[in-house]
Amino acid sequence: MAEQPDRGHRMREVFQTQLQEVQVRLVEMAEDTVRIMEKATKAFTESNVQLADEAIAIADQTGNKALALDELVIRILAKQSPVARDLRILVSALRISASLERMGALSGHIAAIARYRFPGSAIPAALHSTFVEMGSLDVELGRKCVQLLRNTDVDFAREIQAEDARVDELHRHVFDVVLSDDWNENAMFTVDVTLASRYHERFADHVVDISAKVSYLTTGEWNEQE
Amino acid sequence: MAEQPDRGHRMREVFQTQLQEVQVRLVEMAEDTVRIMEKATKAFTESNVQLADEAIAIADQTGNKALALDELVIRILAKQSPVARDLRILVSALRISASLERMGALSGHIAAIARYRFPGSAIPAALHSTFVEMGSLDVELGRKCVQLLRNTDVDFAREIQAEDARVDELHRHVFDVVLSDDWNENAMFTVDVTLASRYHERFADHVVDISAKVSYLTTGEWNEQE
Numbered sequence: 228m229a230e231q232p233d234r235g236h237r238m239r240e241v242f243q244t245q246l247q248e249v250q251v252r253l254v255e256m257a258e259d260t261v262r263i264m265e266k267a268t269k270a271f272t273e274s275n276v277q278l279a280d281e282a283i284a285i286a287d288q289t290g291n292k293a294l295a296l297d298e299l300v301i302r303i304l305a306k307q308s309p310v311a312r313d314l315r316i317l318v319s320a321l322r323i324s325a326s327l328e329r330m331g332a333l334s335g336h337i338a339a340i341a342r343y344r345f346p347g348s349a350i351p352a353a354l355h356s357t358f359v360e361m362g363s364l365d366v367e368l369g370r371k372c373v374q375l376l377r378n379t380d381v382d383f384a385r386e387i388q389a390e391d392a393r394v395d396e397l398h399r400h401v402f403d404v405v406l407s408d409d410w411n412e413n414a415m416f417t418v419d420v421t422l423a424s425r426y427h428e429r430f431a432d433h434v435v436d437i438s439a440k441v442s443y444l445t446t447g448e449w450n451e452q453e
Numbered sequence: 454m455a456e457q458p459d460r461g462h463r464m465r466e467v468f469q470t471q472l473q474e475v476q477v478r479l480v481e482m483a484e485d486t487v488r489i490m491e492k493a494t495k496a497f498t499e500s501n502v503q504l505a506d507e508a509i510a511i512a513d514q515t516g517n518k519a520l521a522l523d524e525l526v527i528r529i530l531a532k533q534s535p536v537a538r539d540l541r542i543l544v545s546a547l548r549i550s551a552s553l554e555r556m557g558a559l560s561g562h563i564a565a566i567a568r569y570r571f572p573g574s575a576i577p578a579a580l581h582s583t584f585v586e587m588g589s590l591d592v593e594l595g596r597k598c599v600q601l602l603r604n605t606d607v608d609f610a611r612e613i614q615a616e617d618a619r620v621d622e623l624h625r626h627v628f629d630v631v632l633s634d635d636w637n638e639n640a641m642f643t644v645d646v647t648l649a650s651r652y653h654e655r656f657a658d659h660v661v662d663i664s665a666k667v668s669y670l671t672t673g674e675w676n677e678q679e
Contacts, residue, residue, distance in 0.1 A: 297544075300544075301540060301541070301544055304530070304540055304544070305536045305537070305540050308534030308536075310531045310534075311531070314527060314530055314531050315527070318523075318526075318527055318530070318547065321544065321547060321548075322547075322551070325548070325551060402644065405640050405644055406640055406641055406644065410640050412640075414631050414632055414636050414638075414640075414643045415632055417640045417643040417644060417647070418628065418631055418632065418643060418647045421643070421644045421647045421648060422647060422648075422651065425648065425651070
């Protein structure tokens with residue numbers, strides 16, 4: 228009776244299918260953050276209230292998607308009691324889903340500013356091109372995050388980890404402009420660009436965090452001996 | 454030979470000791486966030502650069518403490534393969550440590566603003582009392598978070614979940630003041646109070662998130678059947 232090996236083999240197959248399901252859902256969440264950021268940055272830089280509403284509608288669902296994914300991960304942990312790399316993948320999935328949820332919220336906040344100021348603009352002319360670039364960098368980083376979650380390639384993960392430098396630079400540039408003597412905009416613009424710049428920067432931070440987790444998964448010193 | 458039950462009993466004892474260790478470390482991290490916020494709010498409202506430095510020094514350690522705690526949790530998951538409530542406690546510990554890490558970073562950011570503006574003040578007179586109250590509410594919430602992680606009392610957890618309402622109100626008040634016709638401060642003040650207010654609000658959010666997790670641990674529908 229080769230029942231035991233068969234059952235073990237079947238358990239392993241079930242587990243692989245479950246891991247794939249986790250990966251598919253992470254990719255979907257990452258795709259959502261790209262969709263939200265694409266719409267949010269257009270809404271913000273072009274005062275487009277319809278796109279803002281669409282961004283906010285998708286952002287409103289990310290919390291539930293993260294919750295559902297976390298529940299799936301916990302169910303797998305309970306059923307399969309994975310160790311070593313399998314366990315690391317699942318714990319990383321929990322952290323990555325938390326980052327993706329925050330990315331959805333942050334890009335939703337950018338859309339909310341645009342919506343709040345409509346039909347006016349939330350950005351004065353002096354910073355328009357800066358925010359166009361920041362938004363496009365965040366969308367690009369979001370797309371790379373999708374790709375990374377699909378291929379989990381460690382070199383690609385390392386590459387992405389340096390890519391928020393330009394976003395950080397633009398974030399500092401926003402403050403330089405706002406704090407310069409030439410800045411004569413009202414406080415509303417100052418508040419809006421301060422927060423929007425912060426949200427863009429945090430979005431990029433989370434992509435870097437996710438990349439670091441994927442690197443760690445592949446290369447990290449993992450020691451389950453105490 | 455009653456070896457098996459003995460071993461099971463011993464495993465259970467080891468597990469309880471490990472869970473206690475996780476709890477002790479979470480409490481320590483929460484105590485750190487209180488210490489950071491106490492120093493940061495004083496630094497920020499009284500332009501005290503020494504307290505700002507002390508706050509930043511503690512905040513700099515929170516990342517490593519969170520990492521060490523997460524590693525401990527992963528080791529326990531690998532060794533003990535817990536299910537049901539035990540598994541939930543450990544997964545919640547991962548999430549709570551992430552929130553505590555962010556709370557340390559956010560209060561550190563408040564101290565960093567104070568340090569950056571020293572010897573000047575980062576807050577104009579019109580908002581001084583608002584930030585004194587916000588800071589003191591955050592410290593109070595932090596202390597309740599410490600207490601909650603010690604006693605994990607579900608009624609207390611529910612009580613805390615409503616307590617960020619006043620912080621949210623003060624956060625909105627900051628914007629009302631900044632966007633009113635009476636606000637004639639320079640852009641530097643506008644930027645500083647906008648970000649500081651956001652950091653205070655997010656700190657309180659995380660306490661609410663932690664309370665929600667503790668409630669869920671005690672009352673949540675937990676179903677490990679698929």
